[in-house]
Amino acid sequence: MVQPLGIKFEESLTKKIKPPQDQLGFGVYFTDHMYIIDYAFEKGWHQPRIVPYQPIVLDPAAKIFHYGQSIFEGLKAYKTEDGRILLFRPQKNIERLNRSNDRLNIPQLDESVFFDALKQLISVDQDWIPTEPGTSLYIRPFVFATQPALGLSPSTNYQFIIIMSPVGAYYPEGVNPVKIFVEPEYVRAVIGGVGEAKTAGNYAAALKSQESAKEKGYTQVLWLDGVHRKYIEEVGSMNVFFKINGTVHTPSLNGSILDGITRNSIIQLLKHWNISIEERTISIEELYEAGKDGFLEEAFGTGTAAVISPIGELNWCDEKLVIKNGRTGELSQRLYEALSGIQKGTMPDPFGWMVEVRVK
Known part of the structure; x- marks a missing residue:
């Protein structure tokens, strides 16, 4: 050696x-x-x-x-x-x-x-x-x-x-859809705090809600903003995306949301494929309305650990919203295969993302 x-x-x-x-x-x-x-x-x-x-x-x-x-x-x-x-x-x-x-x-x-x-x-x-x-x-x-x-x-x-x-896979479900509980009481971060920093305390603050969600049969928690308690921020270990009526939407970075590297990569991939992507403020009410009207086509989380994790169900104030009949969406699958392929070197890397480590 x-x-x-x-x-x-x-x-x-x-x-x-x-x-x-x-x-x-x-x-x-x-x-x-x-x-x-x-x-x-x-x-x-x-x-x-x-x-x-x-x-x-x-x-x-x-x-x-x-x-x-x-x-x-x-x-x-x-x-x-x-x-x-x-x-x-x-x-x-x-x-x-x-x-x-x-x-x-x-x-x-x-x-x-x-x-x-x-x-x-x-x-x-x-x-x-x-x-x-x-x-x-x-x-x-x-x-x-x-x-x-x-x-x-x-x-x-x-x-x-x-x-x-x-x-191996971060979630036991692998690339199969996970069920997410929308936290109604506690908050993860507020603008001006340390929400955008990757600091241990942010994750400690999430543990109580995460355990409560698991007791109810949910894999993770979806956090709402700490002021109005209505605007979607992120999942405990992932940024989050929603495909609504043909356009992909993700919460804009506002100082309380982690600037995810996988999030940034997915946005670049979507733009590369000429798929409409918007970074904006999204309320939980708007999302549920889109689901009830049949416009919510897919939802997925992104992160280093999970890469892409499709979301099959949300539970907000005991109201369940099933997405894509609980199945993995076509775009989620395509994004997972593309990003994983780039990372493994089996697909072209048009962005120059991968860095080779030359070892002896």
């Missing part, structure tokens, strides 16, 4: 047994190594290293535990039929990571540090990339505050870590 240049490398002496590719689930298994780099106010980002996957040791007073300074990203690596390793739009991930850093008052991370870390870690654990249809290597970069102090102020110390996990 070639030692990564410029990064201290400690090889794992105990190799994990790789799970069968048809039993991966999502985020259950982890590769042999992880990447770590430290930040100190006096030194900046320093001491990059790849080490065996292991627990993190932190002081009980570390600020992450008390004030929640933490952000993360998610992206995937794919192995093509001819053995190449491809990343999907990693430049967008570092851009969004630094926007999240800025909102949480965390120091920016240099692009070269981010990309070197990705390439070196993938090179070391490249044998973990699964190749079966619907599988990929999920990559989770994250930053958190480590300064041991209880004063309410930004931390002076941080760690940036990358871990990786071979994954």
